[in-house]
Amino acid sequence: MRFLEEATRGYRRKKIHVIVDNLSAHKTPEVQAWRARHPRVQLLYTPTYSSWLNQVELWFSKLERDCIARGIFSSTFDLKRKLLAYIVRHNVEPKPFLWTYRNPKRRIRVTHQ
Numbered sequence: 001m002r003f004l005e006e007a008t009r010g011y012r013r014k015k016i017h018v019i020v021d022n023l024s025a026h027k028t029p030e031v032q033a034w035r036a037r038h039p040r041v042q043l044l045y046t047p048t049y050s051s052w053l054n055q056v057e058l059w060f061s062k063l064e065r066d067c068i069a070r071g072i073f074s075s076t077f078d079l080k081r082k083l084l085a086y087i088v089r090h091n092v093e094p095k096p097f098l099w100t101y102r103n104p105k106r107r108i109r110v111t112h113q
Contacts, residue, residue, distance in 0.1 A: 004034060008041055016041045022048055063087075 008016055020026045022045055035041060051057040067086040073079040 001030060001034060004031075004038075004041070008038065014040065017044055018042070019044045019046060021046050021051075021054055 007018065018041060020043055026043065046053045067083060
């Protein structure tokens with residue numbers, strides 16, 4: 001709710017499209033009530049099982065593959081230290097995630113309400 005308020009502040013007269021995944025928190029009665037009070041804001045849900053669309057999911061997948069999988073950690077502190085070292089190394093030369101969408105049958109479609 002706080003995100004929606006912040007993201008839409010200052011755009012009171014414009015139509016806004018917010019892309020979200022299918023997390024249940026995005027569909028609560030509170031969110032639905034907020035949307036009813038803000039008809040210019042439309043939530044667009046990504047298709048189910050399409051985590052590849054979510055850039056943070058790609059980052060978590062990379063972090064898991066490169067740092068956590070088959071890792072040996074002597075403590076929670078050791079895990080934290082190694083994760084932070086990985087992030088620092090990664091940020092020295094960050095590279096954008098690049099992907100291509102090839103299946104037109106699974107495109108996200110806007111439904112007019």
